[in-house]
Amino acid sequence: MTHRSPASRTLKVDALARVEGEGAMYIEVRDGRLHDVQLRIYEPPRFFEAFLRGRRYTEPPDITARICGICPVAYQMSACLAIEDACGVTIDGPLHDLRRLLYCGEWIESHTLHLYLLHAPDFLGYSNAIDLAADHRDLVTAGLDLKKVGNEILEVVGGRAIHPVNVKVGGFYRVPTRKDLAPLAERLRGALDTAMNTVAWVAGFDFPEVGHELELAALCHPDEYTMMGGRFRSTRGLDIAADEFTDHVIENQVEHSTALHAHLLERGEYLVGPMARFALSHALLGPEALAAASDAGLEPGERNPFRSIIVRAVEIVQACSEALRIIENYERPDAPAVEVVPRAGVGFGWTEAPRGMLWHRYELDAEGTIVDALIVPPTSQNQPAIEHDLYHFVEGHLDLDDIELGLRCEQTIRNYDPCISCATHFLDVTVSRT
Amino acid sequence: MTPASTELAQERPRVAVWKFSSCDGCQLTLLDCEDELLTVAERVELAYFLEAGAVGDGGKGLYDLSLVEGSITTPGDLDRIQDVRRRSTRLVTIGACASAGGIQALRNFTEVEQFLGIVYAQPQFISTLEESTAISDHVEVDFELRGCPIDKNQLLEVIAAFTNGRPPAIPGHSVCVECKLRGNVCVTVAQGVPCLGPVTHAGCGALCPTYHRGCYGCFGPSETANVAGVAVELRRHGMDEHEIELAMHTFNTWSPELRDYPPSAPTPTGEQP
Ligand code: SF4
Ligand code: SF4
Numbered sequence: 001m002t003h004r005s006p007a008s009r010t011l012k013v014d015a016l017a018r019v020e021g022e023g024a025m026y027i028e029v030r031d032g033r034l035h036d037v038q039l040r041i042y043e044p045p046r047f048f049e050a051f052l053r054g055r056r057y058t059e060p061p062d063i064t065a066r067i068c069g070i071c072p073v074a075y076q077m078s079a080c081l082a083i084e085d086a087c088g089v090t091i092d093g094p095l096h097d098l099r100r101l102l103y104c105g106e107w108i109e110s111h112t113l114h115l116y117l118l119h120a121p122d123f124l125g126y127s128n129a130i131d132l133a134a135d136h137r138d139l140v141t142a143g144l145d146l147k148k149v150g151n152e153i154l155e156v157v158g159g160r161a162i163h164p165v166n167v168k169v170g171g172f173y174r175v176p177t178r179k180d181l182a183p184l185a186e187r188l189r190g191a192l193d194t195a196m197n198t199v200a201w202v203a204g205f206d207f208p209e210v211g212h213e214l215e216l217a218a219l220c221h222p223d224e225y226t227m228m229g230g231r232f233r234s235t236r237g238l239d240i241a242a243d244e245f246t247d248h249v250i251e252n253q254v255e256h257s258t259a260l261h262a263h264l265l266e267r268g269e270y271l272v273g274p275m276a277r278f279a280l281s282h283a284l285l286g287p288e289a290l291a292a293a294s295d296a297g298l299e300p301g302e303r304n305p306f307r308s309i310i311v312r313a314v315e316i317v318q319a320c321s322e323a324l325r326i327i328e329n330y331e332r333p334d335a336p337a338v339e340v341v342p343r344a345g346v347g348f349g350w351t352e353a354p355r356g357m358l359w360h361r362y363e364l365d366a367e368g369t370i371v372d373a374l375i376v377p378p379t380s381q382n383q384p385a386i387e388h389d390l391y392h393f394v395e396g397h398l399d400l401d402d403i404e405l406g407l408r409c410e411q412t413i414r415n416y417d418p419c420i421s422c423a424t425h426f427l428d429v430t431v432s433r434t
Numbered sequence: 435m436t437p438a439s440t441e442l443a444q445e446r447p448r449v450a451v452w453k454f455s456s457c458d459g460c461q462l463t464l465l466d467c468e469d470e471l472l473t474v475a476e477r478v479e480l481a482y483f484l485e486a487g488a489v490g491d492g493g494k495g496l497y498d499l500s501l502v503e504g505s506i507t508t509p510g511d512l513d514r515i516q517d518v519r520r521r522s523t524r525l526v527t528i529g530a531c532a533s534a535g536g537i538q539a540l541r542n543f544t545e546v547e548q549f550l551g552i553v554y555a556q557p558q559f560i561s562t563l564e565e566s567t568a569i570s571d572h573v574e575v576d577f578e579l580r581g582c583p584i585d586k587n588q589l590l591e592v593i594a595a596f597t598n599g600r601p602p603a604i605p606g607h608s609v610c611v612e613c614k615l616r617g618n619v620c621v622t623v624a625q626g627v628p629c630l631g632p633v634t635h636a637g638c639g640a641l642c643p644t645y646h647r648g649c650y651g652c653f654g655p656s657e658t659a660n661v662a663g664v665a666v667e668l669r670r671h672g673m674d675e676h677e678i679e680l681a682m683h684t685f686n687t688w689s690p691e692l693r694d695y696p697p698s699a700p701t702p703t704g705e706q707p
Binding site: 044045046047048050051055056059062063066067068069070072113117118121127128129130133137140141144145147148151159160161162163165166168173174336 | 454455456457458459460461462463465466468469471472475480486487488489507508511536537538540541546548549550562566582583638641642644645646647650652677680684685
């Protein structure tokens with residue numbers, strides 16, 4: 001997949017397993033100086049935005065879920081919010097809480113998957129979680145059980161863990177009873193303990209001393225650690241509503257990637273995801289997550305991407321305690337959904353997928369047929385920032401041999417939990433030195 | 435080809451997981467077997483499974499069982515699937531993408547250039563085939579596991595069966611049968627909700643009807659699906675012709691039973707006058 005002149009020194013490492021989705025990394029060194037770094041994404045295009053045209057307004061929650069098996073709820077929620085917005089409907093009260101509960105399940109599942117099975121092995125010197133389990137079975141078992149609690153929420157509320165069937169525009173097909181949710185509460189109390197221990201565990205890892213100056217952006221809400229809706233704010237003063245997104249963010253196509261690259265107009269790369277949420281909404285975390293963050297020595301000013309693993313652990317605590325709170329206060333809604341009558345118009349919706357903000361826009365005609373659809377996933381927003389981070393990392397570590405450099409670059413990429421399916425599984429790392 | 439594992443075999447059977455065009459949901463199903471994953475990893479060697487970090491021999495070995503996720507959509511995939519087949523004693527497709535082309539097969543009804551132009555400003559950089567096709571269109575497949583996504587118990591059954599040289603116990607009947615086995619009240623009879631259950635392959639345990647929703651066909655057509663017959667039922671319960679077409683042309687649109695629906699009109703997503 002590389003096209004270098006014979007004079008250049010190239011190394012191809014089959015790498016970057018443990019990311020969601022297909023890509024490769026390309027590094028070019030000329031005369032001892034770093035010339036170019038590219039994160040190449042080869043995930044074959046699936047054309048969701050194209051075939052959504054002509055579909056019914058009720059279909060995007062089921063259809064767009066299939067963009068990503070790791071974070072289908074994020075797609076379902078952003079799609080619902082956008083279509084409801086187009087139709088002039090706002091969902092609040094217990095139906096909103098139930099959506100939040102479902103989303104907590106996905107945060108727990110996705111973050112725990114990444115943390116225990118994909119990311120932690122990097123810090124402990126294992127190539128994967130199966131090898132890790134051979135030496136530390138209890139640890140991996142605890143992680144898998146925590147992950148399972150997330151999936152149990154998805155199964156009870158959504159019907160199944162991957163591509164839940166119970167989500168619809170306007171709410172749900174069937175809402176659970178208090179009794180349905182009671183066993184989850186029991187499980188979540190145990191999960192909360194495991195999550196607190198997880199924070200303490202990962203906070204003790206050895207972290208390289210690195211940092212970055214990137215602008216961080218996340219959805220913000222005055223009184224909650226945001227999962228759905230709100231305004232998109234950044235550490236450098238960006239503060240926009242969902243319908244202003246494309247006025248501020250431009251998506252470019254680059255030759256080396258099937259994922260589009262997003263930049264902030266006149267500002268450049270930015271980063272979405274757990275670090276951004278923590279930086280901007282840290283004060284709104286629940287008491288358990290706040291305590292865990294503080295014990296771990298995590299500050300809102302944290303900019304070391306390797307320490308994102310601690311932030312993810314804190315967010316697992318947050319999602320467990322939030323899920324518990326929702327279940328304890330749950331009153332079954334009278335109707336499983338609000339009726340959503342289509343009308344001609346445009347609607348916008350955004351939510352915080354585990355990897356960061358996910359934006360949807362739909363244009364409907366009067367009968368509710370989709371005229372146009374636009375989706376900006378977190379990975380296309382983060383890809384330029386990941387390249388930026390890689391560039392700085394490689395620049396400072398040109399003395400490493402190709403194999404070591406390749407490995408450390410993979411870790412750098414995994415810090416961002418990129419979901420290349422959203423925007424792969426196979427990354428070739430190519431280092432070209434001339 | 436001989437069955438991969440016998441009781442006499444010293445070596446654990448080698449299993450590989452491959453990805454083509456997909457959402458990763460079906461292979462994630464293996465990682466979602468939280469209670470069974472470590473046991474599975476002891477009984478079989480997860481020799482190549484990138485999502486779990488098992489790089490092993492880089493996909494360059496020989497495998498007793500290959501699980502293939504995703505559909506064929508790029509020129510490179512055409513060669514890669516042949517290579518996967520050569521390396522595999524048994525090859526099982528997992529999910530609607532691999533077994534029927536997936537939702538991305540909606541491109542098959544239009545000119546792909548048109549789709550490229552909607553998503554990409556510079557379509558010339560993108561390498562893609564005209565059609566998204568099932569794995570069985572390209573190589574011999576030993577078994578197709580259905581679902582978008584697959585069911586985890588069915589996945590465990592398939593792994594156990596193929597690594598022990600026995601046929602998998604996966605019933606070919608419809609969701610309708612599962613629904614009755616589960617003791618559900620029929621959503622169509624009781625609430626008039628249109629449902630694809632009568633023509634949809636079993637495997638999910640009749641999930642949607644359990645959630646008071648009509649089946650939307652994510653497991654694809656059952657073995658004896660009477661698609662024209664169910665269309666009559668759907669119409670009777672309030673769906674118009676356009677809605678029925680959309681329902682048939684979703685996650686399993688390119689399956690042989692559905693791709694020509696409706697028999698006369700060529701464009702599945704065409705507007706009603
Ligand atoms: S069949 Fe469905 S769940 Fe499986 S990979 Fe394809 S889109 Fe994802
Ligand atoms: S009932 Fe139908 S649509 Fe629902 S999960 Fe089962 S096969 Fe899929």
